[in-house]
Every structure is written in structure tokens, then in C-alpha cells.
Amino acid sequence: MNIKKINSNIFKHNFSPVILILAITILIALLNIPIMQTLWRYSFDDGTYSHAYLIPLIVAYLFYVINNNGELKYRETISLPASVLLIISAYILFVTSTAQISLLYWLTILLLFCSSIIFVFNANIKIAAAASYFIFLLPVWGILTIPLQNLSVFAAQTLMGFTTIPVFVEEQFVHIPSGVFEIAGGCSGLRYLLTSLAISTLFSFLYFRTIKNTAIFISVAILGALLTNWLRISALIIIGHQTEMTSDLMTDHNMFGWYIYIPFMFLLFKFGGYLADKENNKPIASDSSAKLQLNTPNGQLGVVLFIILLFSSTSLQMSATTEPETKLKNVLVQPIIYHASTVEVITNSSIKTQLIYNFSESNLESKPTFYENNFIPKNWLVVSKVISNEEQVIKITKGLKTATITVSYEISELKFGSSSRFKLERLKQALLGKRKTKLHWQFQLNTINAQAINSHTKKVLL
Known part of the structure; x- marks a missing residue:
């Protein structure tokens, strides 16, 4: 008892x-x-x-x-x-x-x-x-995607230099005689890097007692993750060249990288065991049956x-729901903006459209800088973009038509053309508890170009 x-x-x-x-x-x-x-x-x-x-x-x-x-x-x-x-x-x-x-x-x-x-x-x-x-x-690791992508392009180009396959690299595209490969964001190797960091950190926590061995083990894990991705890309290019781009791996290559990474993971554990044995370390989990917390x-x-x-609760001051994409029925040309609370139509004609989007103060996703917002109307292409202090001017084209889009972010009656400067100002205003934001969007069709199109249309009809 x-x-x-x-x-x-x-x-x-x-x-x-x-x-x-x-x-x-x-x-x-x-x-x-x-x-x-x-x-x-x-x-x-x-x-x-x-x-x-x-x-x-x-x-x-x-x-x-x-x-x-x-x-x-x-x-x-x-x-x-x-x-x-x-x-x-x-x-x-x-x-x-x-x-x-x-x-x-x-x-x-x-x-x-x-x-x-x-x-x-x-x-x-x-x-x-x-x-x-x-x-x-x-x-938060998405910020590494572009640097890792650029590094993968350079590594793939270097590794392909050891083969006899003619390779031409342009930005993130790798051209070979059989076709073109795009080293997109998903090919950056971020997944392998995250897996290696998570595994090596856990292993180090359980088995290592010295900072030296921890640093060595995590460094090897990171290098192995990057090398795995580079070998995967190079292998896919070689397979694509040998099969004239007919291999199933050309359309479904997600699992291919893991087949390369898993053997490396076993070798990584073996290397970690060697380091642990070298410092006479044992798993912390099995050590301490007598050390109990009694306070x-x-x-x-x-x-x-x-x-x-x-x-500091955000549940008490903000909503957990999100609004869908905001669309206006009577406005023919408009951007794709999500989670806006209301939209004001200032001008709406075939030549000029001016909209002001208001965003909720109690919704984390309701903001002008939401990553899925797209200022360019559907089927229009960007020609140029110029960002100034208070606005950004975007030149666009669609067939024979050209137009200008002007965008401004607003908070506390201050307008910004740069999203980064706008975010910085949002932080400053947040110190004062202010968070009401707006997005000003204006579409202006090139009138000279429009007149030329109308004139051409009239001549054809005659």
C-alpha cells in the first residue's frame, strides 16, 4: 500500500x-x-x-x-x-x-x-x-527560397560542366538539346534543408554534450541537404537528356529527391553515432531515473x-475569419484584392477606373500587402514599374491597348508607393494603436492609343 x-x-x-x-x-x-x-x-x-x-x-x-x-x-x-x-x-x-x-x-x-x-x-x-x-x-523559412534557388542554379550548372551534355543557363532555366528545365522555388531544396535541421537539432539535443560536435553535426546535415538537392537536379537533367524528356520523372519528380536523401540520412545518423561514441555520450532520455522534480x-x-x-491576446482584439476575394459587378477592369472590408468606386468608365479598398482593423489577413493580391487586371501584361515615395506606377499592355496603373498604400492619411516602407510605417503606427489601412488603385487607359483603336475599328466597319 x-x-x-x-x-x-x-x-x-x-x-x-x-x-x-x-x-x-x-x-x-x-x-x-x-x-x-x-x-x-x-x-x-x-x-x-x-x-x-x-x-x-x-x-x-x-x-x-x-x-x-x-x-x-x-x-x-x-x-x-x-x-x-x-x-x-x-x-x-x-x-x-x-x-x-x-x-x-x-x-x-x-x-x-x-x-x-x-x-x-x-x-x-x-x-x-x-x-x-x-x-x-x-x-518563416520561405525567405530562404530565392537564395537557395539561385545557389541550386549555380550548383547545377557547375555539376553539369563535368558531363558532355551541352548546357545553357538563363536565369532559373537550364536549356539542353532535349528540352528546358526550370529550377523553380520548389526545387530550391528548402524541404531537405528543414528536414536536416530538424533531425540534426533533435539528435544533437539527445546525444551531444559539446558545442563542437553539435556544430560539426548540424553543418554536415546542412551540407548534405544542399548536396542532395543539387544531385537530384543534375540527375533529372541527365535522365531528361538520355530519355528525350519522355521519362515519368519529368512530370513527377517529388519522390525522386527523397530516394537520394534517405540514404544520406542513414549515413548522417552513423556519423552522429561516431561523434557520440567519441565523447562517450549516451542519450539523455535514458539517464536519470533517480532525478525527479519534487518542487x-x-x-x-x-x-x-x-x-x-x-x-497580449489577439483573440480578444482580432477576428479569426477571413473575407473572400473582393469583386465589383459593374467595374469591368479591376485588380484581384482579397480580404478587403469595403470598396469605394471613385471613377468608373471605359477610360479611367479609380477604386479605394478599405481593410478591417480586426483581421490579420485583411491588409493591402496580402501576398495573393494582384494589382494587374486579368489578361494584361506588365511593361514597366516605377516606385516613388507616395505611389507606384505600372505600365501595362493588352494587345494594341496600353494603360497605366497607379497604386498607393495608405495608413493614417500617409501614402506610400513601396510595400516595405508601408510595412515600416505600419509598425510605427502600431506603437500608437493605429492600424486602419487603405489601398488606392487607379487604371488609366492611354487615350491616344484608345482613339487609334476606335478609328481603326470604324474604318474596318465601313
Whole structure:
């Protein structure tokens, strides 16, 4: 009877810190449903981040390992540095979500989670590393796509130089006698890089004790991921050349890269085992059956944490729903704009159209800089674009017609032509709690060109 009581007590103390971390995670998610909704849309529902479903389970396991080693200890009193970090994180989340800057509020909510854990538990590198592992879930890695794409083009050109196949590279297009290959964003190797980073970081956390071996192992993992993608591209070009572009791999080559990457992954684990044996290291998870967490959480810390998280909540100030594409029935020429709350038609004629889009202040996706917005009407082609302080002027053409589109972003009666300058101003205005934005869009048909077309039409009809 006494043995059962002792075992029950050990079980309670052993698992309670992990349960509390789970509760903090759920609380932050519920208080920030709009942000969670964007994460679901651009992370869990995106093929590039197909590993996202595993990340929460891995984070839970990492904290379980730390707790079993007796390194997950509650703070007995409020820490001033931890409190300052938590308050700053909450305020930054408020500012970045008010400014509707996706990349920043995704990173900030991770910072808020990390600072919340550090606020409740005594901080150490392992706790910070485990909490930061959520970085592999966030859709912030897209900024690496273009650099990786350019690097892949250069690497493919270099590797093909060792073959006898004539190759001509123009931007992201690789020309061979049998056809043309496009090294698009999906061929950048980002998927392999993310997988390597996630696996190598997890392996290092469990098996390495030195920074040196950790750095070596992660570097090899990154290099291997890049090399895998370069070999994949080169192999596809060679196969395309040998088969006259008739191979099934020319249309379905997503799995082909994984066939190359999986053998590398086994070699990577073997190399990691060699490094671990060299420093006489063992998995942390199996070490520490006797190190148990016996202190209890401080209730005051929990109350303070809840209040701070409540004040930074985006669920209380923003909507989790999104509006569909905004279309006007009576306007023939118009852009493709999503999530606008209202649209004002200033001018509407065959020569000139002027629209003002207003965006909701309580919706993260309702913004002029939404990534799917397209200022160019359907079936028109861009000739040139000039960006000035207050507007951007885009020359477009469609057959014999030419026209000019003028676009301006507005916030607090200030207009900007550059989206980056507009985002910076949104951050400044967010510090003051201002977030109402507008998009000014104007279409002006070239009147001389229009008259020529009309004259030509009349002559044909006569």
C-alpha cells in the first residue's frame, strides 16, 4: 500500500511540469486563435511544412527528457529579467499583430512561448532549446527560397560542366538539346534543408554534450541537404537528356529527391553515432531515473503569467475569419484584392477606373500587402514599374491597348508607393494603436492609343 502511494507521488511530481507546459501552450494558442489560424493555413496545410504535425510531439518529448533528468525546476520567486523578457515579448506581439506583419508575429509568438516557460521555470540552455524547437513549425523559412534557388542554379550548372551534355543557363532555366528545365522555388531544396535541421537539432539535443560536435553535426546535415538537392537536379537533367524528356520523372519528380536523401540520412545518423561514441555520450532520455522534480509551482507566477498573456491576446482584439476575394459587378477592369472590408468606386468608365479598398482593423489577413493580391487586371501584361515615395506606377499592355496603373498604400492619411516602407510605417503606427489601412488603385487607359483603336475599328466597319 505504501509502495503504491510512493509510486503515485513520484508519477505526479515527474509529470506535472510537462503537463503545466502543455497547459501554457494551449493557453497561448487559445488567446491567439487568429495567429493559430494563419499557422494552420501556411504551415500545417503546406507541403513544404508537412513535418509540422510532428513538431509538437517532439517538443513534448524534449521537455519529458529534460524533466526526467531533473532539470525542469519551478521558480520559487519572480525573476526580474524573466519578467522583463515576458512583458517585452507580449508588447512586441501586440505591435506586430496590430501592424499585421506575418513574419514578425509568427516569430514573436514563439518568443512569447519561450519567455513564458522561462518565467515559470528556472532557465537553462536545454529548456530554451526545447521551447525554440517550434521554429521548425513556423512558415518563416520561405525567405530562404530565392537564395537557395539561385545557389541550386549555380550548383547545377557547375555539376553539369563535368558531363558532355551541352548546357545553357538563363536565369532559373537550364536549356539542353532535349528540352528546358526550370529550377523553380520548389526545387530550391528548402524541404531537405528543414528536414536536416530538424533531425540534426533533435539528435544533437539527445546525444551531444559539446558545442563542437553539435556544430560539426548540424553543418554536415546542412551540407548534405544542399548536396542532395543539387544531385537530384543534375540527375533529372541527365535522365531528361538520355530519355528525350519522355521519362515519368519529368512530370513527377517529388519522390525522386527523397530516394537520394534517405540514404544520406542513414549515413548522417552513423556519423552522429561516431561523434557520440567519441565523447562517450549516451542519450539523455535514458539517464536519470533517480532525478525527479519534487518542487511545486508558484501560484503567483501563474496568475501574473495569465494576466500578461491576456493583455497580449489577439483573440480578444482580432477576428479569426477571413473575407473572400473582393469583386465589383459593374467595374469591368479591376485588380484581384482579397480580404478587403469595403470598396469605394471613385471613377468608373471605359477610360479611367479609380477604386479605394478599405481593410478591417480586426483581421490579420485583411491588409493591402496580402501576398495573393494582384494589382494587374486579368489578361494584361506588365511593361514597366516605377516606385516613388507616395505611389507606384505600372505600365501595362493588352494587345494594341496600353494603360497605366497607379497604386498607393495608405495608413493614417500617409501614402506610400513601396510595400516595405508601408510595412515600416505600419509598425510605427502600431506603437500608437493605429492600424486602419487603405489601398488606392487607379487604371488609366492611354487615350491616344484608345482613339487609334476606335478609328481603326470604324474604318474596318465601313
